[in-house]
Structures are given as structure tokens and as C-alpha cells.
Amino acid sequence: MPMRNMPIRRKLMTINLLTSSTVLLLTCTAFITYEIITLQRNMLQGYATRAQIIAANSTAALAFQNEADATDVLAALKTDRRIIVACIYNNAGEMFAKFPTNASIGDFPARPDKSGYRRGHLEIFCPIVQGDRSLGTVFLQADLSALTDRYLAYTWLAAGIIAGSILVAYLLSRMLQKQISVPILALAETAYAISKRRDFSVRAVKFVNDETGLLTDAFNEMLSQIQKQNRTLMESETRVRAVVNSALSAVVVIDAEGKIADWNVRAEQMFGWTHAEALGRELAETIIPPCHREAHRRGMKHFLASGEGPVLNRLTEMSALRRDGSEFPVELSISPMKSGDLVAFCGFVTDITERKLAEAEIQKLNNTLEQRVVERTAQLEAANKELEAFSYSVSHDLRAPLRAIDGFSQAVQEDYGAQLPDEGRRYLQTIRAGAQRMGVLIDDLLAFARLSRTPLTNRAVKTDDLVRDVIKDLNPQQQGRQIEIQIGELPACQGDAALLKQVWVNLLSNAFKYTGNRNPAVIEIGCKLEPDWNVYFVRDNGAGFDMKYAHKLFGVFQRLHRADEYEGTGVGLAIVQRVIHRHGGRVWVEAALDRGATFYFTLKGETKT
């Protein structure tokens, strides 16, 4: 089994043992190497000293060429059984004496050399000198058995130490590895149990406070997070489901094969299939009327191939199929949902039967309404024509008899006036006055009626010029009277000049009329500017009236004064009001009995172009 696949316990043991034995081996090797080097050096030094002693002792023998003395000196070496052979060379490098004496010449080097370990032996060469004269060389050869013995002893010792240490290390690591392996194994077991049982409420037990402890904490924290996320996910899932089920639309999800993957409560009610029944059915077979099925399948294929679909992501109206085979109109929107490689479609379907009925109803009502508008317009046009014919007729025919009354009364006055008593002539005069008064009434009434029929022009009207013209036109009313007319700033306005002239004529002639008994009469004309509106006013110091009758003032034929006080038909202010209203303005009055009156009206200011 390769090491990385071993159980953690064995891995720890193996690491421990390997480490400790390697360390021991290296230590022992170093120690032994050092010992051996020291030994070899000591040995070399010992034999070199011995060679120097022999060299010192043999100077005389060499000087005198005494071979026996030299051999005796060498014989002293027999006390050291490790010395195998020794010899003395003379100055010329020839053998002079040897030890043991029976040693063959082949056991010696032919001539002196350097000291060192050679051919499994230690060989020492030492020069023999007297004063500064070289006499020869001493040679010693020692065997290395001492060294070999020491090597062996060290090796055994090292092996013993290593074996013992490994045993101790094994026992120790067996005990100590639990500190690490137990928490990790516990963690591993917990993880395994959780992944098997999917129970995220289990927690790993924390044994120690080191990194393993941190790992356990982190693991437990992770479990808590997973548990929390699971809970959130489930809540969200529940909520989404509740939303989907409470939707007023049927929510239908299908997979890429067109099989129903989800089906909410509304879909159950709408189509008649329960959630369980609907799941897995092909959508086309379930809710799409036979005539649309092919198109649906084609559309899906097209989308899966090209990623586009004309009915996707927008509202479409079509008919849908109930379980009982009946069809009904629906509005639906389909959105593709992609998650990874999976494609699904979500459809929202609304039953629009009611809406369709309502639309049809509205259409019907509209048609009726249009018909009614046409009829009413026709009626109105007819009524308008009649009204026009009426006023045309009034304008012609009602005045003819009045002319006859007046004309023939005049004829009587002229032709037979002399034969009539004063009273008779006065009566005739009264008849004529009545007829003429009625003529004026008819004229005013027709003018008033005409106001509504005349189309309105809308141009800038120079109010100041208009007012001065009107005052000039009303000159006869001012003859022989003392009238003070104060004209303030009168800005231009927008409107129909002809109609607005009637407004000013009526208001100013009223002002002249109702100040008849004032001396001087004071008439003030002016304008106040308001946002959007010009507020024009005409103020007089005339008869005025009681404000409690103000509401009657603008009605047709409504008068607040008797005809013998002030002449009038009661149409003037009605005309004023109608003209101002047609211009979109307002008209009102402030007055007090005997203290004059102020008439106000509003018009749009001149449009700057």
C-alpha cells in the first residue's frame, strides 16, 4: 500500500519510526566514523614514534656498517605481535637489516616510500639521520586486526542501540499518535455519519485545543451554517410554493421535453387536473386544444435549436383546453428558464373568459352609444334647424304686425288727429310706444339668441382702443351731462372683438344710464392683472342695487329697476354674461343700493407669439 493511502494511524507510526531510526543511523555512523579516524591516526602516530626510536638506535650500526647490531635493534620489535615485518635500508636504499630475520625479501618494498595504509597494512618509513647526514631509512609494516576488531565492536553496538531505540520509539509513538489521530478519526467518522444520514444536527466532539480542535470547531460551524442555509432554503421554497399556489394565474412549468414539471393550485382549478395527475404528462396533450398542438411542439423544437421563440416573454391570447374537453380563452406568457444545461419553460396562464365577455359587452355598448350619438346629433341638428327657423320667423313675422300697429296709429294721428279728443291722441301715443318697445325687445332677444350661434374668433383685441370707440359710439347718452370718465391701463386680451364690443357697450351704457341723476357722474374703467387672467372692471357712482338681488342680475329679462325709473329690456347683462362665458371667463358684480356698482369680468391676456 503506498504511504499516502495508509490509515492515518499507521502513517503517523511509520513517520515516527522512520524519522527516529534515520536519525539514530546517521548519529551512529558519524560517531563510528570519527572513532575510526581517531584510531587510525593514533595508530600511525604510535608506529611512527616506534620507527623514530629504531632509527635513533640504529645510527651507530649504520655508521659502522654493523648488520648484527641493526638486526638486534629490530629484534626488539618482537614484543609487538602486530608488527609483521620491519627493515632498515642503507643510504643507497638497499636492505641492510630485516625483522623477522627469516622474512623473504619479497615481503618488503624494493625501496623506501611514503608512510600510509597500503595493501591492508600500515606501512611506516622513517629516515635515519646523524647531524645533517642521511644514513638510511627504517621501514615498519603492522597489520590492522586491531582496527578491524574495533570496527566490528562498534557495528554491533550501533545495531543494538538502533534496535532498542526503534522499539522504544514504536511504543512511544503508539501511545502519542493517539493525540492527533483520535480527534481526526472522530471528525472523519462524524463527517461520514452526516453524509450518510443527512443529519446536520450532529456535532463533532472536540478533544483538544490545537489545530485539530480548530478544525473541529470550523467543521461544526460549517454544519451550523449548512443547517441554517437548509432552513432558509426550505422556508424560501415553502414561501415560493405558497406564492405560486396563491397566484391568480395558473403557473405551469414544463421541461425541455414538454412534460409538465410543476402545476400550481390555480392550474388544478383551471384545467381540472390535480398536481399529481398533471406531473409528467405532456403539456400539449393536457391543456392545448388539438389544433394548436403541432404549433406548440414546433415552437419548442425551434427554441431549443435556436434559442428564440416568438411567443416567449410576452402576453399572448389563445384558447386552452379543460379536462372535460371544453375550451376557454386565456392570456399567457411563457418564459424560458435556464439553469446550467437544463432548460425549462414557465408559463403564467390567466383565464380571460370574463374579460372577453366584458370586452364584447363594451364593444356592444360602444356600438349602441355611437348609434345613440348619431341619433342624438341628428335630433340636435333638427332642433337647431327648428330653432333657427323659429328665430328667423320671429325676426320677420313678429315685427310686421308691430309696424302695422305703429304705422296705422301714426296714420290715424295724422289723418284724423284733429277729430280726436286729447285723451284719444294720448292713447294712440301709448299704443305706439308699446309697439316700439316690443320691437326693441324682439331685437334684443334675437341678438341674444344669435350670440350662441355665432362662431367665436380668437384674436388679440386692443381693449383700450375698443373702449374708447364704444365711449364715442355712446356719445348721445352723454349729451348735456357732466360725466367724469377715468380710464386706467387697459391691456390687450384674446377674444372675439365684435362680441367683446357688445360687452363694453352694455356695461358702459348701463353705467351712463344708471348715473343719470348724478352730478357729476363718475365712471371708472380699469384692469387688474392676475396670473393668466385680466380682470377688467367698470365702476360707476350711480343708483347701484341691493346685493341680495345680485343673482338675478345676469338672467334674461331680469331687471332690478322699474321701466319708468330706468329704461331697458333686461337683456344687456345676459349678453355680457354669455359672451364672457363663451370666452371662458367669469363675470360678477359688487354694488350697494344708491352707492354705485362695479362690474368685473375676466379674459385671457393677449397671447404672445
Place this chain on the structure above:
Amino acid sequence: MNENKIVEILIVEDTPEDLELALRALKKANLANHIQTARDGAEALEFIFCDGAHAGRQIEDIPKVILLDLKLPKVDGLEVLRRIKNDPRTMSIPVVVLTSSKEQRDLVESYRLGVNSYIVKPVNFEGFLSAVQELGMYWLLLNQPPKMEPQNVTPN
């Protein structure tokens, strides 16, 4: 009516009272000679174009002025005016519309058709009198009609 008499004024008026008052007014102004009356539009056209009761009349003997009411039985005043002004033989006759109507459309239409004056009959007789007298004076005594025109265009 005497067909051969030269007619100076043709009054077309259906209301007898108005007619009588108009005649009275003209008489007072000493303009009552040579007056022809027509009581409706058809009668007026017969006279002007020498047809029916007036078949023997010469069309060249045009009246000096026609006083024309607008609201008339059978053929209305505007139609009479249109026929007069559309015919080269009669278009130079001065036509004064004398009517009760102040209706804008009548006024506009009359001028469009080529009326020479437009007078609204006032209710009071003095006004009526002065209107009739003034216009009678003007058209009869002051105005010089283009004499040549009718002869130039008469084919017979």
C-alpha cells in the same frame, strides 16, 4: 294695371299693412306715381321678365328701382334677387332689399347676389317713412342708371 305705363318703382311685398304703409310713405314724399306692386316672388318675376299676366310688357321698360321684401310666398326674395342679377337684361336694375330681417345670413347672401341697398324696416313709422322716402329719392331722382346696357344685350 296699365301695362303701357312706365313703371318707376316695383314694390314686392306680401304683407298688406307694410305695403300700404310703404305706399303711404312714398305718397307723402310725392313719389307715388308709376308704382307697380307684386304680392309674392312669382308675381314679381312675371312682371320683371314679362311673363304670364305681364306677357305684353316690354322687358326693356325696366323699373327705376325694385323694393324687395325677402320673406315672400312661392318664390322668396333672395331667389328673385338672384334671377334679376343673373340675367344680363335685368342686372342693372337697382334692387333695394327692404326687410324685417336683421339676420346675418340674409344680409351676406343679399350682398353676395349683388343687392344695391339693404334696409331693415324699423318698427316705428317715422323711421320706416324716412327710410322709404330717402331711398325712393335716391334711386329715382339722383341715381343715373346705365341706359345703354339693356338695349345692347337685348336680342330682339
